[in-house]
Amino acid sequence: MADRSFLDWPFFRDGHRAFADDLEGWAAKTLPTLVAGQDHHSDAGLDASCRSILVALGDAGFLRNAVPVDGPLDVRTLCLTRETLARWSGLADFVFAMQGLGTGPISLFGTDAQKAAWLPRVASGEVAAAFALSEPEAGSDAAALRTTARQDGDVWVIDGTKTWISNGGIAGLYVVFARTGEAPGAKGLSAFIVPGDAPGLSVVERIPVIAPHPLATLRFQSVRVPRDALIGEAGGGFRVAMGTLDVFRSTVGAAALGFARRAFDESLKRAAERELFGAPLSELQMVQGHLADMAVKVDAAALLVYRAAWAKDSGAPRVTREAAMAKLFATDEAQSVIDAAVQLHGGEGVRSGSVVEGLYREIRALRIYEGASDVQKVVIARQALAGAASR
Numbered sequence: 226m227a228d229r230s231f232l233d234w235p236f237f238r239d240g241h242r243a244f245a246d247d248l249e250g251w252a253a254k255t256l257p258t259l260v261a262g263q264d265h266h267s268d269a270g271l272d273a274s275c276r277s278i279l280v281a282l283g284d285a286g287f288l289r290n291a292v293p294v295d296g297p298l299d300v301r302t303l304c305l306t307r308e309t310l311a312r313w314s315g316l317a318d319f320v321f322a323m324q325g326l327g328t329g330p331i332s333l334f335g336t337d338a339q340k341a342a343w344l345p346r347v348a349s350g351e352v353a354a355a356f357a358l359s360e361p362e363a364g365s366d367a368a369a370l371r372t373t374a375r376q377d378g379d380v381w382v383i384d385g386t387k388t389w390i391s392n393g394g395i396a397g398l399y400v401v402f403a404r405t406g407e408a409p410g411a412k413g414l415s416a417f418i419v420p421g422d423a424p425g426l427s428v429v430e431r432i433p434v435i436a437p438h439p440l441a442t443l444r445f446q447s448v449r450v451p452r453d454a455l456i457g458e459a460g461g462g463f464r465v466a467m468g469t470l471d472v473f474r475s476t477v478g479a480a481a482l483g484f485a486r487r488a489f490d491e492s493l494k495r496a497a498e499r500e501l502f503g504a505p506l507s508e509l510q511m512v513q514g515h516l517a518d519m520a521v522k523v524d525a526a527a528l529l530v531y532r533a534a535w536a537k538d539s540g541a542p543r544v545t546r547e548a549a550m551a552k553l554f555a556t557d558e559a560q561s562v563i564d565a566a567v568q569l570h571g572g573e574g575v576r577s578g579s580v581v582e583g584l585y586r587e588i589r590a591l592r593i594y595e596g597a598s599d600v601q602k603v604v605i606a607r608q609a610l611a612g613a614a615s616r
C-alpha cells in the first residue's frame with residue numbers, strides 16, 4: 226500500500242481525506258479486474274477499454290469531480306483522483322483526466338446554458354470529451370494555430386486540422402480553438418463547442434504511441450456550429466486555453482506523482498524481497514541511496530502539486546506559476562524515479578508487461594503534453610521576471 230501520510234498535510238480538509246479513502250477502496254477493488262486482459266494494441270480494443278473505464282468511473286460518480294455539475298471544480302480532489310488512478314492504471318487516469326480537460330473551458334468560462342447542455346452528459350460518462358488546441362504547426366507555440374472560424378449569418382464555419390487530440394475519434398464533444406481574426410496572434414483566437422457528430426468533422430489518422438491512448442489527427446471541413454457554440458468572447462480563446470491549462474497542468478503533475486509512487490512502492494518491495502551477494506538488496510547502501518532519492522523526489526513533487534491545487538481552491542486569481550512548477554517538477558522527477566525503479570528491477574524492469582516497464586512507457590508523454598517541460602520553464606521564468614519588475 227502506498228504511503229498515505231501526505232493526506233495529513235494542511236492542504237487538505239477532512240472531506241478530501243475521506244474521499245481519498247473511498248477512491249482508493251474503489252480503485253483497488255475495481256481497476257485490476259477491469260483492465261485485466263484488455264486489448265490495448267488495436268484501436269478497437271483501446272476504444273472499448275476506454276469506454277468500459279468511462280462507464281465504471283461514471284457509474285461510481287467519480288467523473289463529477291472532473292466535471293462539476295453543481296459548484297466549482299475542486300483542484301485538490303482532481304489531483305487526488307489523478308494520483309490515485311495513475312497508481313492503479315494509466316488508462317483509467319487518462320479517461321478521467323480527459324473528461325475534465327475537454328470540458329474545462331465550459332466549466333470555467335461557459336454560460337449556464339452551455340454547462341447545462343454538456344456537463345451532465347460528460348459527468349455521467351455518456352459522452353467522452355476532448356480539448357482540440359494543437360495543430361501540425363502549433364504545439365508549444367499555441368498562438369500560431371491556423372484553424373479558422375468565420376461567421377456566416379447565425380453560424381460559425383470552422384476549417385482546419387488539429388493533431389495529437391486525445392480522445393480524437395471517440396469524443397462526443399470537442400472544444401476547438403480557432404482563429405477568428407480580431408487581432409493578430411494570441412488575441413485573435415476563440416473557443417467553440419463542436420459535437421463529435423458534426424458534419425464535416427473527420428478522423429484523418431489514429432496516432433499510435435508508446436503508452437497506447439486514443440489519439441488522432443482531425444480535419445474540420447466547413448464544420449458549422451451555432452452562434453452560441455462560442456465559449457467566452459470572440460478573441461478571448463487564448464485566455465480560455467491558458468486558463469484551462471492553469472487548472473489542469475497541476476493535475477498532470479498529480480498523475481506523474483501517482484506513477485512515481487507506484488514505482489517507489491514496487492522498488493521497496495523489490496529491495497526487501499530480492500537477494501544479492503547473500504543479503505536482501507535493501508542492505509546495500511547504493512540501493513538505499515536510490516531509495517532515499519526516490520523518497521525525496523516523491524514528497525517534493527507532492528508538495529508542489531498540492532500547493533498549486535490548494536492555491537487555486539483558496540481563490541488565487543491566477544496559479545500560472547504554481548501550476549507550471551508542479552507540472553515541470555513532478556513529471557521530470559517521476560521520470561527519474563521510474564528510471565531508478567527499472568534499474569533496481571534489473572532484467573525484470575524491461576520485461577514487456579512488468580509494472581515498472583509499463584510505468585516507464587506511461588510517464589514519458591506527460592513531460593510533453595499540456596505544455597512541454599521546456600515551455601513550463603519559459604512560463605516560470607516570465608512570471609519571476611514580471612514579479613521582480615513589479616516589486
Ligand code: COS
Pocket residue numbers: 358359364365366367368411463464467468470471543545594595596597600603604
Ligand atoms: N492565464 C490567463 N491569460 C494568459 C495566460 C494564463 N495562464 N497566459 C497567457 N495569457 C495571456 C497573456 O496575459 C497575454 O495577454 P495580455 O497581452 O493582455 O497580457 C496573452 O495571453 C498572450 O500571452 P503570451 O504573450 O504569454 O503568449 P505566447 O504566445 O508568448 O505564449 C506560451 C506563451 C509559450 C507560454 C504558451 O503558448 C503555452 O503555454 N504554450 C504551450 C501550449 C500547450 O500547452 N500546448 C499543448 C496543447 S494542449 S494538450
